[in-house]
Amino acid sequence: MKGLKFQTRLILGFSLILFFSFIIGIISFIEIKNISKKTEAIYRHPLAVSNSVRDINISINAIHRSMKDVVLAKNIEELYESILVVNKHDRQVYTSFKVVQERFLGEKEVVNDAYQAYRDWEKIRNEVIMLKKGGHDERAADITRGRGAFHVNLLFEKTKILTDFAQNKADEFYLSTLESEQKSFAILITSISLILLISIGTALWLSKSISRPIHRFIDEISTIFTNEDDLIQNIQNKSEQEILGITSKKLKSSYQKLNDFNKELDKQIEQRTSELKEAKEKAEESEQLKSAFLANMSHEIRTPLNSILGFSEFLHKDDLPREKKKLYLDMIDNGGQRLLTIISDIVDISKIEAKQFSLSYEIAMLNEIIDKLHQQFSIATGKKGIELKTLKALDDYSSFISTDITRLSQVFSNLLENSIKFTNEGEIEFGYQVHENRLVMHVRDTGIGIPKDFHHLIFERFRQTDLQEATLPTGTGLGLSIAQGIVELFGGKIWLESEEGTGACFYFELPYLPTSTKQVNKKIKADEFFYHTSGKTILVVEDEPSNYIYVRDLLSEYNYNILHAENGKDAVDIINNDIKVDLILMDIKMPVMNGLQATREIRKTNKTIPVIAQTAHAMSDDKRQAFNAGCNDFLAKPITFQSFSEIVQKHLSQSN
Incomplete structure (x- = not known):
């Protein structure tokens, strides 16, 4: 050991x-794996069986x-509605039995016995349903109260056997896990000690291994400074640390030339x-543009969300006046529509640059x-104490034009913000x-204004990043750039008039496309469509509760x-049961049976009932598949x- 170097020691x-830590880690890992396996066994077998048996009992x-x-159904609609509920829970029972059969650790005969008892009860239920459909109400009621009730009690007894076995097995796994935990704790205490x-012991050994060479080093230093009386006097009766400090000062002068060399190297x-450095500046500029983009998107999305x-929150108040409630609902609707538009802006800006952006014209006031x-x-x-004014050159009836409402509102919104x-x-x-033949629109404010030197930069994307050090804050990054792109897509132009300290006025000019009187009247009467087809029966096939x-x-x-x-299967059952339906609103993506499959099944027996597909997938291929x-x-x-009222009215009117 004496010949080993410090590093080796x-x-x-x-x-x-x-090494000892690794051994302890392996032992602990093995014990943890044992505990994990036993815990997993509880979840994969007894607990899964208990939960499935519980689900079976609930469904029974x-x-x-x-x-x-x-038995108590008064008409065919009530009868088929009850049968649908029975079939729904029947499917859940078979699903739960499948889990029990796969994971039960006891004799499989016990599970098969309970499963057969349920199949026997199913035959009794089918017999009751057939009797009820045939008008034999009394016989159906007697069987339900007699053999039916007996089989229900028998089923509960057989499922209790499964539950008790699973619970005992879970207790067995749990006690085994506790034993492993106690063993692991004992191993951990011993290992830490x-x-x-x-x-x-290692610390004491290393301390001696290091201190002895230091003392030898000090002796050698004393020998070196033997001819220098001042240094010898300085190191006499000094501690090891003090001697090392004095020696370092002496050695410092030896490195002066090295420092000079380092300075020269730094210059090179x-x-x-x-x-x-130039490449680094370009990279930093790119990072600033990226940060500006992210900050702008956050601002644009949070504004309507706010x-x-x-x-x-206001709508939660019970004493809210009706007119305020209507106003708040309008504001929420406007914010939601705007939020949807803003999300699309992320794609829109790239489409504008790629010349792949298009407008959707419609009649609007x-x-x-x-x-x-x-x-x-x-x-x-x-909130800021600013007065917001509007200027409208036409009356309401004359202000109907053909335009893209969303994009026009987006331009105004960006400029107003x-x-x-x-x-x-x-x-x-x-x-x-x-x-x-032109519409000249404007947004004028009494704000801080923009110096003329910056007018040619104001519509450039992310320009505020370049001007962070200037006294003038500018734009929102993408907002003005998107506004310019949309205006140019309309076939118009946008410009700015402003001076520092005098406010700013943004103008944009668009083609004036007034609509005919006939189109205006049709637009005004669109909201009255529903009043001509009241009393019709509409089947809504939708698995999402909020959408329904x-x-x-x-x-x-x-x-x-x-x-x-x-789901689609329930819809097919309703149509096949001859329940009168005038129109079907069919969601496409659903569990059990999707909308396309359900429509094909309905068309096998009913060729005339209107079916309207409603889905979040709106690509051309999705439409083709629906048709x-x-x-x-x-x-x-x-x-x-x-759009909803027009489509529903059109097909209900055709079915009259």
Whole structure:
């Protein structure tokens, strides 16, 4: 050991500690794996069996109650509704029995016995249903109260055997796990004590191994400084640390030349890395642009979310006046629509650059667009004490135009948000005027203004990143760039008039496309469609509860009879049971049987009932598949009132 180097001694000491730690780790790992296996056995076998048997009992109870409803059914609709419930829980029982058969650790004959008892009860239920369908109510009731009730009790006794066995098995696994835990704890205590003793011994051994060479080093230093009286006097009667400090000062002068060389080397490195510095600056600029993009997207998304969440909290108040409730609901709707548009902006900006962006024109009241924007942004301006004004050159009836409502609103929104951000007092005005065949729209504010030197930069993407050090804050990053791209897509142009300290006015000019009187009247009367087909029965096939509630409430407001199926199979059963349905709203993606499969099954027996596909998948291939399956029309989510009303009215009118 005496001939070993310091490094070797350190490696040897710590290797010894690591070796024992590794051995302890292996032992602990083995014990943990044992505990894990036993715990997993509880979950994979007894616990899974107990849960499945519990589900079987719950379903048996539900079926038993539903069989009573079958016996008591007053008409064919109630009978088939009860049968559907029985079939639903029947499928759940078979699913649970499958789990029990796979994971039960006892005799399989016990499971088979319980399973056969359920099959026997199923035959009795089918007999009751057939009697009920044949009009033999008394015989059906007698069997339900007699043999049916007896088999239910027999089933509960047999499933109790399964539950008791699973519980005993779980207790056995649990006690075994506790034993392993206690054993692991004892091993851990012993191991920690052993590591502690080894560490103390290793520390003492390393301390001696290091201190002795230090003393030898000090003796050698004394020998070196023998001819220098001042140094010899300084190191006499000094501690090891003090002697090492004095020696380091002496050696410091020896490194002066080395330091000079390092300085010269630094100059050469600086000269040779000029190209790398330039590349680094470009990389930093790219990172700033990326940060600007992320910050802008966060701002754009949070703004409408703030409106939605804020007004949603107000709606929880019970004493909220009706007019305020209506206003808040309008604000939530506006915020939701805007949020949907903003998410699309992430893709829109790339489409604009790639010349793959397109507009969707429709008939719209320009004054209504202005009013909705005023409602949407009046909250933000009110908080800052800014007056928000509008300017409308046409009356409401004359302001119907052909335009892309979403994109026009997006341009106004981006400009208004920009004005609100940089205006702390005064007013903001927005609106439009008509000049011959052009609409000249504007957003004017009394904010801080923009120096003319920056006018040519204001519409460039992420420009505020480049101007962070300037006294003038600018734009929102993507907002003004997107606005410019959309305006140019309309066939218009956008420009700025502003000086520092005098506010700013953004103008954009679009083609004026007024609509004919006939188109205006048709647009105004679109909301009256539902009143001509009240009393019709509509089957809504939708597995998502929130989507069903929305469609149900929308339809029930206009006196429609609503039937609900949670999947395609239930919808097929309703149609095949000759329940009168005037129209089907068919969701595409559903469990058990999807909408396309259900439509094909319905078309085998019913060729005339209108089927409207409603789905969040709105690509052209999805539409083609829906029509090939037998759907009459296609409705893409999110569903708007106008598109929904037009499609429903069209097909209900044709079915009259």
